[in-house]
Amino acid sequence: MPFVITEPCINTKSGDCFQVCPVDCIHPRKDEAEFANVPQLYIDPATCINCGACAAVCPVQAIFPEEDVPDKWKQYIQTNAAHYQK
Numbered sequence: 001m002p003f004v005i006t007e008p009c010i011n012t013k014s015g016d017c018f019q020v021c022p023v024d025c026i027h028p029r030k031d032e033a034e035f036a037n038v039p040q041l042y043i044d045p046a047t048c049i050n051c052g053a054c055a056a057v058c059p060v061q062a063i064f065p066e067e068d069v070p071d072k073w074k075q076y077i078q079t080n081a082a083h084y085q086k
């Protein structure tokens, strides 16, 4: 099960998570043009290896394993995946 970025990232976008991801599956990074235009960052569920490194460094506890996403934020499972389905 991949990890998922949820609501607390919105308007936070601290950028800590992608710096520690070993497989570069969190986008957009701050050095990508799209960064300024997105409300939050997203994890590619097809690439995430479920290491948990991102969740450990998030200052606002926005990142959860998919099975542990709180009910009120379940829609973010699809929001993260949809970012990579364009």
Ligand code: SF4
Binding pocket: 005, 008, 009, 010, 012, 013, 014, 015, 016, 017, 018, 041, 057, 058, 059, 060, 061, 062, 063
């Ligand atoms: S570390 Fe948390 S708040 Fe910062 S960009 Fe990643 S998910 Fe968003």
Ligand code: SF4
Binding pocket: 003, 020, 021, 022, 023, 024, 025, 026, 043, 047, 048, 049, 050, 051, 052, 053, 054, 055
């Ligand atoms: S759990 Fe690991 S592989 Fe998945 S997004 Fe976070 S840092 Fe990257």
